[in-house]
Amino acid sequence: xxxxxxxxxxxxADTSLIMGHRMSEWTGHGPMLEQDIALTNMALDxxxxxxxxxxxxxxxxxxxxxxxxxxxxxxxxxKNLLIAEIPNGDWAVTILKLFFFSAFHFHFYxxxxxxxxxxxxxxxxxxxxxxxxxLRWSGEWVIRLGDGTEESHRRLQSALEEVWPYTGEMFEPSxxxxxxxxxxxxxxxxxxxxxxxxxxxxxxxxxxxxxSAMESGWMQTGGKNGVHTEHLGHxxxxxxxxxxxxxxxxx
Amino acid sequence: xxxxxxxxxxxxxxxxxxxHKHVGSLHAADAQTAIExxxxxxxxxxxxxxxxxxxxxYIHASNPDDAESFYDxxxxxxxxxxxxxxxxxxxxxx
Numbered sequence: 151x152x153x154x155x156x157x158x159x160x161x162x163a164d165t166s167l168i169m170g171h172r173m174s175e176w177t178g179h180g181p182m183l184e185q186d187i188a189l190t191n192m193a194l195d196x197x198x199x200x201x202x203x204x205x206x207x208x209x210x211x212x213x214x215x216x217x218x219x220x221x222x223x224x225x226x227x228x229k230n231l232l233i234a235e236i237p238n239g240d241w242a243v244t245i246l247k248l249f250f251f252s253a254f255h256f257h258f259y260x261x262x263x264x265x266x267x268x269x270x271x272x273x274x275x276x277x278x279x280x281x282x283x284x285l286r287w288s289g290e291w292v293i294r295l296g297d298g299t300e301e302s303h304r305r306l307q308s309a310l311e312e313v314w315p316y317t318g319e320m321f322e323p324s325x326x327x328x329x330x331x332x333x334x335x336x337x338x339x340x341x342x343x344x345x346x347x348x349x350x351x352x353x354x355x356x357x358x359x360x361x362s363a364m365e366s367g368w369m370q371t372g373g374k375n376g377v378h379t380e381h382l383g384h385x386x387x388x389x390x391x392x393x394x395x396x397x398x399x400x401x
Numbered sequence: 402x403x404x405x406x407x408x409x410x411x412x413x414x415x416x417x418x419x420x421h422k423h424v425g426s427l428h429a430a431d432a433q434t435a436i437e438x439x440x441x442x443x444x445x446x447x448x449x450x451x452x453x454x455x456x457x458x459y460i461h462a463s464n465p466d467d468a469e470s471f472y473d474x475x476x477x478x479x480x481x482x483x484x485x486x487x488x489x490x491x492x493x494x495x
Contacts, residue, residue, distance in 0.1 A: 191445055
């Protein structure tokens, strides 16, 4: 079995699943019907991406199903980025973390679509269209909050302080990830940090947010190695309840 | 409604070559957002390839009170309908 590729694929699947789950929490609670639908659409995009990765991952484990991977692993086995699991907070926090993540996702999938692994490349190519829209949508919101009212600017500023420490991990490769970069299977994360920053700064300028707000400080890490915030356990309790209470349940 | 965002009328072209059709309305702060909202509300099941958004206040409508003088005079003028021609089968969307 190709262990590094299996772990790498899970890493991508877990991040999309958890981010998608967080976004789905807005369903029925959006500030306006239109935004409610927009976030639900994006949640579905992300969960769909995670399914593609999980289905691919099952090929590396005899007898494994995508449901087992998503619903029957404990938090220490999850390899998602921490930015995916932190709480939604107010609208500004939700928008900003989705924006940081979508900008990353965009540059990431762009590279992954050229992966030597054809299945990963195909999933990336399909997903790129979806995250291009996520990036655009969240970016437009960052601009409107930052360049909006005094209150929306203040909230975005405080969201920035809260979310920024979770951006560093996106560019820190795990051991498996580094191993796979050599044969051009995984994306070289340090190489997309600059393009990501340029994308972010373009939007921040329009949003009248100072670039100095993004001076790199201490960064949270651990997600890719299964060391999570306390929030992931709560997410999984909800996400996995049905499958654990009624094992093998289908619908 | 927590905000006083204006109302927009949304028109969708379902495929190239057809005209835009009114599909409904939604709230948005500005034109750009209206188009994005329309994308999420009205095209998520592959309904369209192009979106127009017009702020509702710019739509001018006829008055229902004028219905008699506007529309009734046409009701007995069947000769205005081009229904006396045989259309070839290949012609669609007529």
